[in-house]
Amino acid sequence: MKLRDFILRRIVLAIPVVFGVVTITWFLAYIVGDPVSMYITERTPDAAIPGIIESHGFNEPLPVQFFLYITNLLQGDWGTSTSTATDAPVLDIIAQRFPATIELALLSMIIAIILGIPLGIISATKKDKPVDHITRIFALAGVSMPIFWFGLMLKYILFFQFKAWGLPYLPSSNRYNIQLYDHVATTGFILIDSLLVGDIRLFFDALRHMAMPAFCLGYLVLAIITRMMRSSMLEVLKEDYITLAKSKGLTQRIVVYRHALRNALIPTVTVIGLAFGGLMTGAVLTETIFNWPGLGRWAVRSILQSDLAGINGFTLLVALIVVTSNLVVDLIYGTLDPRIRFG
Amino acid sequence: MTEDFALKVEGLVTNFYTYEGVVLALAGVDLFLRRGDTMGIVGETGCGKSVTARSILRLVEPPGRIEQGSITFFDRDRETNEIAPIEILDLEEAEMMDIRGNKIAIVFQDPATFPNPVFRIGTQIAEVIMLHQDLGRAALEVKIEELEVNLDKTEGDRRNKIEEKIEHYKSQLDTPPEPDDNDKKAAAWKLAIDMLKLVKMPAPEQVISQYPHELSGGMRQRALIAMALSCNPAILICDEATTALDVTVQAQVLNLLNELKSEIGTSIMIITHDLGVVAETCNWVNVMYAGNTVETAATEEIFETPMHPYTMGLLVAVPKLHETKERLDQIRGSVPNLITPPTGCRFHPRCDFVTEICKNDRPRLRELKPGHWVACHNPQGGS
Structure with missing residues (x-):
């Protein structure tokens, strides 16, 4: 009951945030590019241009156009994207491409969490030992390398060079081997779809294709989680309640994994939530490098071609994801820390 | 040795290796705790009381290290009454874990920071019970x-x-x-409620499933005491356990400790800088100064005939209700820096009775009167 109230309140509070994002993006996009240019080629007769402008409503005053966009948005019409081969409604494109992106983002998040948290713990409990030094260098590299550079290096070594050396290499583009397998989208997540139809080979093929982009995308988050986990763990291990736990005669293992871990996770979870928003940005770069048929590539093309509906649609979606992941973080927070439990 | 000791500490030396230098926190602490006694350890802030307590449980964290000395715990078998001396500093870590919280338990200073904020009170008490008791x-x-x-x-x-x-x-x-895990949990939970009842926690059935932040300071302190007592330890160390509490709550907790002592037969070591607490609850006092034991005797003996100049100063410094004074008495000077402690007797720069020998030679603890040990070259025969 109280939890439901909390969620409802958060949703209501999210409305101004999302509205703000939409407003700013909409006006910015208008300033940066000329939407009319999408409809005009060299072969368009000059006389037709006023007609094109009028038919798309570009002659209306800006506030009116914005009002129309918002009205359509509220009615479930996110506009028509003009940057794809054939003009298509933004929502359709999102529905079609979103699974590829979110599958990649989730997988890289899982990699980052599964590796990052234990690495952070080990690094903290073995402070100043070789393991700690190696982990710290690994994490420092992760936060220091730009994704586009790291992605290109991965692709260069694990794909081009390994192929050239005759070693088993990782595929560098697409979600699966299109020549060998068929994929009929039911959920849109290949890993789930392939298991649903019982096609294990497609599953592993998809996993192989996902390995490089997912690691490329997840490395930054992995590094952030590791560093955060290490520092919060070190902080927590100095707390009085750890001394108390030791004075009870508990083993080091239980002290660390039961008493310290839960407290140390609290700041880490915040960082994970924020990083998930960052993953969506990273996806734009990663998908471009690895030729991944997701939303990121579409977003890049929308920006390059001044596809207003595309830019706005993508930004709105990212805003919704960030707001949702923040809500999820706050819910996890509550389960971890009784002091901020709702109600 | 015919006396029945519970714990004996001899020549305990603990150092802290910090960036500023080696802090010689404990420079030969001697103390003994008789079975069934309540002993007070008094001294100024920074004289090594807490370090002594943590050393006894081997809970000194790096950069601290116990360098030498011996801590002997006389473990009495509950059934056979046989006493087995255990040298704590020689134990393996695993054997030490069996002593911590089980045979020797500690109640810490600050009820605000010591309970783990993310676990229920009951979970934290039941944890010790499940760890050490056959359920x-x-x-x-x-x-x-x-x-x-x-x-x-x-x-x-x-x-x-x-x-x-x-x-x-x-x-x-x-x-x-x-028993399987679930039965164990249920049993430990029930024992935890009993422990809370024992420490006179109001509404124990509710408190047990509450989190530390939902309780008041006094209640949290009781919960900490319940945690420490839950395995009927032979020795209970209270490290400033009442300092953070209101005077009224403090009195309650002290009474509680005394009642519990007779109930479960625990020897208690109370660490405090409050002489009032000592006078009320302890029958033996151990005075510490700058990492040394300077005087130890029965409470009345210490209060009536203090022999060490420091103890005398300490007692004079307690404000008295029936005296009118312009200035309160104090011991001149301040607590020495323990990275470069004074040579010889560590108290000599502040001592009114200092002689040449005090500057060079550290006095050993000697039994000057039966049952009254003093570490001083010029003991003041008791005024």
Whole structure:
């Protein structure tokens, strides 16, 4: 009951945030590019241009156009994207491409969490030992390398060079081997779809294709989680309640994994939530490098071609994801820390 | 040695290796705790009281290290009454874990920061119980109790079945089988409630499933005491356990400790800088100064005839209600820096009776009167 109230309140509070994002993006996009240019080629007769402008409503005053966009948005019409081969409604494109992106983002998040948290713990409990030094260098590299550079290096070594050396290499583009397998989208997540139809080979093929982009995308988050986990763990291990736990005669293992871990996770979870928003940005770069048929590539093309509906649609979606992941973080927070439990 | 000691500490040296230099925190602490006694350790802030307590449990964190000395714990078997001396500093870490919280327990200073904020009070108490106690019998008792409650509610055929079950469990009471995890938890939880009742926690059934932040300071302190007492330790160390509390709550907690002492036969070591607490609760006092034991004797003896100049100063410094004074008495100077402690007797720069020998030679603890040990070259025969 109280939890439901909390969620409802958060949703209501999210409305101004999302509205703000939409407003700013909409006006910015208008300033940066000329939407009319999408409809005009060299072969368009000059006389037709006023007609094109009028038919798309570009002659209306800006506030009116914005009002129309918002009205359509509220009615479930996110506009028509003009940057794809054939003009298509933004929502359709999102529905079609979103699974590829979110599958990649989730997988890289899982990699980052599964590796990052234990690495952070080990690094903290073995402070100043070789393991700690190696982990710290690994994490420092992760936060220091730009994704586009790291992605290109991965692709260069694990794909081009390994192929050239005759070693088993990782595929560098697409979600699966299109020549060998068929994929009929039911959920849109290949890993789930392939298991649903019982096609294990497609599953592993998809996993192989996902390995490089997912690691490329997840490395930054992995590094952030590791560093955060290490520092919060070190902080927590100095707390009085750890001394108390030791004075009870508990083993080091239980002290660390039961008493310290839960407290140390609290700041880490915040960082994970924020990083998930960052993953969506990273996806734009990663998908471009690895030729991944997701939303990121579409977003890049929308920006390059001044596809207003595309830019706005993508930004709105990212805003919704960030707001949702923040809500999820706050819910996890509550389960971890009784002091901020709702109600 | 005919006396029945619970703990004996001799020449304990603990250093902290910091960036500024080596802090010589404990420079030969001697103390002994008789079984059933309440001993007070008094001294100024920074004189090594807490480090002594943590050293006894080997809880000194790096950069601190116990360098030398001996800590002997005389473990009395509850059934045979046989006493086995255990040298704590020689134990393996695993053996030490069996002592911590079980045979020697500690209640820490600050009830605000010591309970783990993310676990329920009950979980934190039950944890110690599950770790150190054999819950076979307790688990069976919980099961029987549950069945008996059910018995009252059911009728007819099923009644017989339940009765049979109760009989079955009762027959096992003397040689209880190893309980499974859930039974253990239930039993430990029940014992935890009993512990909270023992420390006079109001509404223990509710408090047990509350989190530390939902309790007041006094209640948290009680919970910490309950945690420490839950395995009937032979020695209970209270490290400034009442300092953070209101005076009224402090009195309650101290009374509680004294009652508990007679109830479960624990020897208590109270660390404090409050001489009032010592006078009220302890029958033996150990005065520490800058990492040394300077004087130790029975409480009345110390209060009436202090022999070490530091103890005398300490007692004079206590404001008295019936005297009117412009300035309160104090010991001149301040606590020395323990990275570069004074040579010889560490108290000599502040001592009114200092002689040449005090500057070069550290006095040993000597028994000057029966039952009154002093570490001083110029003891003041007791004024």
